[in-house]
Amino acid sequence: MKIEVKICMGTACYVMGGAELATLSEYLTAKQLEYVEIKGTPCIDSCFNKEGNKRPPFAYVGEVLISEANVNKIREEIDRQITEQSL
Numbered sequence: 001m002k003i004e005v006k007i008c009m010g011t012a013c014y015v016m017g018g019a020e021l022a023t024l025s026e027y028l029t030a031k032q033l034e035y036v037e038i039k040g041t042p043c044i045d046s047c048f049n050k051e052g053n054k055r056p057p058f059a060y061v062g063e064v065l066i067s068e069a070n071v072n073k074i075r076e077e078i079d080r081q082i083t084e085q086s087l
């Protein structure tokens with residue numbers, strides 16, 4: 001089953017570093033690319049969540065919300081979920 005990776009393309013996320021994530025696929029291995037489907041999404045409303053300490057940019061890897069998302073964090077979560085699927 002493909003893991004859906006949703007990159008928030010809303011303004012707050014974009015200016016806080018989400019722009020880098022638009023080219024995420026270039027940083028994934030062939031194996032990771034087999035398992036994922038990457039989509040951009042409008043604001044997912046997490047930037048308006050003032051409770052807690054989560055900050056933009058945001059991305060979802062499957063059901064897991066990644067805050068302060070960057071390429072490495074997303075790759076790690078993809079690998080974790082690929083491993084989980086293989087068990």
Ligand code: FES
Pocket residue numbers: 008009010011012013014042043044045046047048056057058
């Ligand atoms: S702009 Fe990304 S969660 Fe709102």
